[in-house]
Amino acid sequence: MAVRIAATGLRAWLVQRASAIYMLLFIVFLLAHFTVDPPHSYPAWHAWMTSYGVRVITTVFFAALLAHAWVGLRDVIMDYVHATALRVGVLALLGFSLAATGVWMMRILWMARG
């Protein structure tokens, strides 16, 4: 009898946990890769970093990071900023900053020459 996940409390909570798990796995993968098979030169690192698979999982990592940051900071703002107009303003500013960071990351990741 699961409740509708669309309602925002549970959804935000789930997003935060799921993104945390993904980020943890990604970091473990990164550490393992650089321990087991470290690239020995800049071109080697660059080639690895710009390979399609690594770009995709890195994109998901940054999506998870931004979602995680959104839920965490949204929680802080909901806790402390009680005036509705101010809260909406601060949340909008936060959303815009995170979205802009996301676009910037995508540019770096996908528009770098392979």
Next chain:
Amino acid sequence: MHFSIFRYNPERDEKPYMQDFHVDVAPTDRMLLEVILRIRDTQDDSLTIRKSCREGVCGSDGININGRNGLACVTRVRELREPVVLRPLPSFPVIRDLVVDMTRFWKQYDSIKPYLVNDELPPEKERLQSPAERDKLDGSYECIMCGCCTSQCPSSWWNPKTFVGPAGLIQAYRFISDSRDRATRERLEDLNSDPYRLFRCRTIMNCTEVCPVGLSPSRAIERIRLRMLDVQGHDGGLALHRVPTIR
């Protein structure tokens, strides 16, 4: 022993202040409440505290003792660090001295519908439960509603009107896990209907830490989230823990 007690009489005092008292504590003195009552009887009869059963059952004398919430009647006085600083429950409006206004607390409790909802025709004798079904209430039905947990919860401090608080939520879990209740889904949806009602909880576990009965509201809140997600296999009774000594 040296006591420093929060005093405030709104009819007389402009501002609250701390008042020092010195009392001889004999080896026969066991609980803090006895000593507070002796200060009232022998030094200042205007000192006000709420109390009733004096044995940790009614939950009337929840106060802040050396920074931690607890019941004065079950706190061993001779183990306390001096000066013993006594304050009313944090974040609750003070009525006078150590007595607080719990209206908001009861409103939150009322909002979770703390009663069985079951429209089915009552059986001739009673609504039976199997021993296993009854066990599921363990660890939540024992709550004495003293307010120690909610008053020590930062999420309740910041959003007392919108966050149900640990006491209300452990009571909500008590009815969610009751086999005789028929409103489980409505209860879960109600707690998820507004991101403030349950999801202000950040699981810092102050509530569990201070509960004088040894209950774990944070565990109950975790169980409610799992029920919302329909995760099976986490519905046994909740374990009680040893209550840490207040020093």
